[in-house]
Amino acid sequence: MKLSDFVVPGAILPVLDANSKETAIRAMVESLKKSGSIRAEDEESIVSAILKREELGSTGIGNGVAVPHTKHPSVDELIATVALSVDGVDFASLDGEVVHILFLLVSPPDRPGDHLRGLENISRHLRNQNFCSFLRQAKTSQQVVELLQEADNNQLD
Amino acid sequence: MTQEPVCQIVTINLRSGLHLRPISQIAELARRFDGDVWIRKDDIKVDAKSVLDLMTLNAQFGMNVTLEATGDGAAQVVEELSELFARNFDIDSQ
Numbered sequence: 001m002k003l004s005d006f007v008v009p010g011a012i013l014p015v016l017d018a019n020s021k022e023t024a025i026r027a028m029v030e031s032l033k034k035s036g037s038i039r040a041e042d043e044e045s046i047v048s049a050i051l052k053r054e055e056l057g058s059t060g061i062g063n064g065v066a067v068p069h070t071k072h073p074s075v076d077e078l079i080a081t082v083a084l085s086v087d088g089v090d091f092a093s094l095d096g097e098v099v100h101i102l103f104l105l106v107s108p109p110d111r112p113g114d115h116l117r118g119l120e121n122i123s124r125h126l127r128n129q130n131f132c133s134f135l136r137q138a139k140t141s142q143q144v145v146e147l148l149q150e151a152d153n154n155q156l157d
Numbered sequence: 158m159t160q161e162p163v164c165q166i167v168t169i170n171l172r173s174g175l176h177l178r179p180i181s182q183i184a185e186l187a188r189r190f191d192g193d194v195w196i197r198k199d200d201i202k203v204d205a206k207s208v209l210d211l212m213t214l215n216a217q218f219g220m221n222v223t224l225e226a227t228g229d230g231a232a233q234v235v236e237e238l239s240e241l242f243a244r245n246f247d248i249d250s251q
Contacts, residue, residue: 057181061208067177094181094208112173116215119176123212 001117002152003125004145006105010035011081012141016089016102024089025050025068028081028104035081038106042074046106060093064136065126067119069105071112078114080105080122082144084136100136101126130156162195163231165224167242175216177208179246184208186237192228194238205238 011031018024029047032038038046049070053059060066066089081104088098103122107115125131131151138144150156169175175183187194187205194205196214198221203210205224216222226234 057178059177061177061181061212063209065209069177094184112176113217116174116176116217119212120215123209127209127213 001114001121003121003148004152006078006118006121007080007082007103007148008032008035008037009141009145011037011079012144013081013083014138014141014144016083016085018083018085018089021054021089021091022051024083024085024091024102025054025104028068028083028102031083032079032081032104032106037079038074042072046070046072046074050104058092058094060091060095060099062093062095062097063126063132064088064097064100065132066091066093066099066102067105067122068102069107069115071109071115072106073109075106075108078105078107078111078118080118082135082148084138084144101132125151125156128156160227160231162225162227163235165235165239166221167224167239169216169218169220169222169242170245171248172218174218174220175211175214175222177212178248179241180208180211182241182246183211183238186241187234190226190228190230190234192226192231192234194234195225197223197225 033043050068059068083102091099196205224235224238
């Protein structure tokens with residue numbers, strides 16, 4: 001599985017304008033809707049599920065990264081989007097810092113392996129300082145798409 | 158003097174595997190100890206104190222992983238981690 005397999009290019013938000021965790025999550029889910037990856041009638045349900053998951057424990061995992069996510073019956077395969085925030089969003093992260101890189105994942109409930117593989121993919125690349133650095137410098141969706149492809153092809157090592 | 162690591166093999170009984178919720182609990186517990194704490198799966202060995210590292214394991218339901226710790230309190234941290242796995246991280250069945 002590669003990042004390019006599940007990150008929806010049309011839903012990438014290279015310049016996220018959000019002043020709260022909920023605003024950020026809503027913007028990313030709306031972006032998935034606008035890209036046609038989720039239906040309009042499922043948007044609110046997905047947002048609610050993600051926010052509910054956040055109540056169990058922040059997905060701000062530290063080092064400026066958050067991975068908000070949920071399982072949802074409306075999707076039949078893992079989809080994700082990426083958002084980048086220059087100012088940072090308060091995600092109540094484990095290290096107390098704001099997040100600048102957000103990966104939002106929605107996966108089918110009956111395929112937990114897909115969700116884990118998605119997390120594995122994302123985390124493996126985030127451990128690469130070049131990937132994080134270049135990602136935070138990206139200003140357009142195209143730049144993010146190209147960066148994800150380079151990461152998938154191990155061209156950032 | 159090099160201390161022998163304390164090791165314990167555990168099985169993942171969570172239907173969703175080691176996703177972020179159990180991973181967060183593992184890291185939180187491991188960080189309370191001063192020594193090194195690792196989790197091994199096949200030929201991958203990751204720092205159990207790092208959520209990001211743990212996420213790279215892709216540890217699915219039914220898989221075995223090895224807990225490994227060195228330093229003061231190694232036996233205790235391995236035991237407590239084993240209990241976490243045994244209790245399915247107090248997460249309802251998924």
